[in-house]
Amino acid sequence: MAMRTNLSLAIxxxxxxxxxxxxxxxxxxxxxxxxxxxxxxxxCQQQCEYTEDDKRACVQRCDVYHRTKQEREKQxxxxxxxxxxxxxxxxxxxxxxxxxxxxHDEGEQEKQQENPYxxxxxxxxxxxxTESGRIRLLQKFTKKSKLLQGIDNFRLAIIExxxxxxxxxxxxxxxxxxxxxxxxxxxxMVRESETxxxxxxxxxxxxxxxxxxxxxxxxxxNEKLFFAMLxxxxxxxxxxxxxxGPGGQDPESVLSxxxxxxxxxxLQTPKGKLEKLFNQQNEGRIFEISREQLQALAPKKGSWxxxxxxxxxxxxxxxxxxxxxxxxxxxxxxxxxxxKSGLEALNIMLTFTNITxxxxxxxxxxxxxxKIALVINGTGHLQIACPHLxxxxxxxxxxxxxxxxxxxxxxxxxxxxxxPPGHPFVTMASRKENLLIICFEINARENKKFTFAGKNNxxxxxxxxxxELAFNYPADMVNQVFDRKEEFFFPFVxxxxxxxxxxxx
Ligand SMILES: [Cu+2]
Numbered sequence: 001m002a003m004r005t006n007l008s009l010a011i012x013x014x015x016x017x018x019x020x021x022x023x024x025x026x027x028x029x030x031x032x033x034x035x036x037x038x039x040x041x042x043x044c045q046q047q048c049e050y051t052e053d054d055k056r057a058c059v060q061r062c063d064v065y066h067r068t069k070q071e072r073e074k075q076x077x078x079x080x081x082x083x084x085x086x087x088x089x090x091x092x093x094x095x096x097x098x099x100x101x102x103x104h105d106e107g108e109q110e111k112q113q114e115n116p117y118x119x120x121x122x123x124x125x126x127x128x129x130t131e132s133g134r135i136r137l138l139q140k141f142t143k144k145s146k147l148l149q150g151i152d153n154f155r156l157a158i159i160e161x162x163x164x165x166x167x168x169x170x171x172x173x174x175x176x177x178x179x180x181x182x183x184x185x186x187x188x189m190v191r192e193s194e195t196x197x198x199x200x201x202x203x204x205x206x207x208x209x210x211x212x213x214x215x216x217x218x219x220x221x222n223e224k225l226f227f228a229m230l231x232x233x234x235x236x237x238x239x240x241x242x243x244x245g246p247g248g249q250d251p252e253s254v255l256s257x258x259x260x261x262x263x264x265x266x267l268q269t270p271k272g273k274l275e276k277l278f279n280q281q282n283e284g285r286i287f288e289i290s291r292e293q294l295q296a297l298a299p300k301k302g303s304w305x306x307x308x309x310x311x312x313x314x315x316x317x318x319x320x321x322x323x324x325x326x327x328x329x330x331x332x333x334x335x336x337x338x339x340k341s342g343l344e345a346l347n348i349m350l351t352f353t354n355i356t357x358x359x360x361x362x363x364x365x366x367x368x369x370x371k372i373a374l375v376i377n378g379t380g381h382l383q384i385a386c387p388h389l390x391x392x393x394x395x396x397x398x399x400x401x402x403x404x405x406x407x408x409x410x411x412x413x414x415x416x417x418x419x420p421p422g423h424p425f426v427t428m429a430s431r432k433e434n435l436l437i438i439c440f441e442i443n444a445r446e447n448k449k450f451t452f453a454g455k456n457n458x459x460x461x462x463x464x465x466x467x468e469l470a471f472n473y474p475a476d477m478v479n480q481v482f483d484r485k486e487e488f489f490f491p492f493v494x495x496x497x498x499x500x501x502x503x504x505x
Contacts, residue, residue, distance in 0.1 A: 037066045061288075064162070065131055079122055116145030117384060118409040119416040124158070132165040133286035138416060140238050147388055148418060151370050151442055152238050155231040156416065158374075161185075161218040165225070166289045168251050168281075169215040174231040174240035175346055176208040179317070179438055181376050183225035186217045186298045186310065199298065199310035203318030205334055205350050207342030210234050213245060217289065219298055228374055230440045232346065248281025314340045317352035317438070328359035329489030336445050349444035353427070355380065355435040360428035360492040363452040369441035371419040380411045380435035384425040411435065424452060428492050455487040 044050070044058030123144070124136040138156040141148035155174075161167065161183075169188075178187075185200040190213040198206060199219070208214055218225035233240040247253035255263065256278060260271050267274065289297075298310055320332040334341050335349030343349065349369065355361060357378075389405035409417065411427070419425045421443070429435035441447060451457045459467065459482040464475040471478050484490075 034066060037062055115407055115409060116147050117407055117418045121414060128285055130284050130286045132288045133161040135159050153232060154442060155240060156372060157229045159227050161225040161286060163218055163220055163222050164288050164294055165218045165286050167216045168244055168285050169213050169246050170242050170244045171211050171213045172240050172242055173210060173235050174233040175210045177230045177348060178206045178208060179228045180204045181226040181228060183218060183223045184220045185225050186219040187214060189214045197310040198313060200313050203316040204313035205315050205317060206313050217294060217297060219294060248278050250282050251285045253278055317350060324488040326489055328491055329355040347443055347445050349441040351439045351441060353437045355427060355429040357429050357434050358431050358492050360490055361426055362454045362488050363424050363426045364449050365424045366421050367448040367450060368421055369444045369447040370421055371439050371441050373417050373437050373439040375411045375413050375415045375437050377413055377436035378433040379430040381428050382411055382417055383408045384419055384423055386423055454484050457482055
């Protein structure tokens with residue numbers, strides 16, 4: 001009896017073990033292999049005309065696509081979570097609230113009011129997303145806040161292109177300043193009777209005059225290409241359009257808007273032939289091309305090619321001689337006074353700031369320029385003083401001067417922030433990494449950077465009498481506080497009396 005029990009127990013245990021291990025196995029399989037991924041890989045193997053190499057490359061593309069998809073899903077989850085958290089903060093915060101729907105709108109407004117100058121991932125619209133790349137456009141500045149009306153005609157687009165991605169020829173009804181954030185690009189611009197080609201790399205800037213037909217390819221075999229385009233629409237304020245001339249179905253050629261009789265007359269080609277030609281292209285606006293096609297696009301210097309190979313960009317912000325540089329940071333700029341930059345007519349300056357880890361920029365402001373900044377690497381922090389945002393209750397205080405609202409935000413790659421002219425601000429790098437920021441400064445021609453700390457700051461440059469009158473304090477004592485030998489970039493440490501700690505420690 002006892003033995004039979006033991007036996008059946010053993011059998012039971014055996015089966016339950018088998019069942020459980022099977023379940024565990026199944027679970028593992030579904031975790032690893034997404035059905036979409038399996039189909040994708042299967043299809044690669046089914047292509048008769050593919051060589052073994054082609055098949056391997058195809059399978060790799062499946063993996064890359066799958067990874068990107070997963071990353072994207074994770075990102076979306078995170079964004080939703082962050083959004084929820086923010087909503088909770090607004091609700092649970094110290095803001096005055098009514099019940100009902102109206103109070104929600106009010107909450108939204110308050111939230112925007114709190115920080116009209118900082119834009120995260122959620123402020124971008126994805127305009128295009130294919131297997132080979134993504135185009136994201138930042139929302140109109142006035143959608144965020146009326147305070148940004150002065151730059152409402154500017155639009156910022158960020159483009160990612162995978163290895164050997166090709167972006168179809170097109171033109172814009174906007175002036176464009178292009179900046180290569182990461183990777184290597186080949187850009188073709190149609191001049192009068194030929195295409196000028198540019199071999200571009202990280203740090204390069206290039207102006208593309210409105211209406212210029214251009215194409216861009218990622219000329220690297222592995223690395224992703226990231227670039228930013230600042231658009232200044234020239235006909236409809238704050239809105240620009242793209243026009244694909246050479247194309248077909250997708251991208252759709254702008255010529256498709258014309259009647260067949262017009263096209264036949266203009267191109268002196270019968271309708272049948274034209275239909276065939278404009279039916280071919282179906283790859284979309286970003287697609288991958290072969291290594292051979294890429295090599296053919298970018299002829300090497302010294303080849304038989306009549307134009308002598310691709311040009312270099314006239315300015316690289318990563319390599320340009322800095323206007324300020326010390327061990328705490330570096331600032332380079334290209335602006336209206338640099339001839340050949342193309343920025344004279346646009347009245348724009350591009351700056352690149354590299355703040356060393358545990359360092360800060362001085363507190364400063366731009367006299368004329370509105371700064372549109374994009375964090376391209378590292379993490380850090382931003383503070384802006386803004387009189388526009390001081391709340392009613394504060395300004396009702398019996399004071400003859402304005403109150404200032406302090407805007408602060410963490411910075412990470414992809415964060416965009418705006419600093420209006422006259423508004424003092426400061427940026428600092430985290431303890432772990434350098435903070436790299438690229439800025440488009442709008443209305444740059446007469447712009448000056450005025451500082452509140454460091455060599456030649458506005459307080460130490462103020463005449464003695466005015467200084468004493470302004471502070472109601474002896475000038476010598478004021479000078480002791482404001483005079484400092486270093487210029488523009490400092491270590492982010494508290495003064496010696498505070499035992500030389502890092503200020504954020
Ligand atoms: Cu303000």
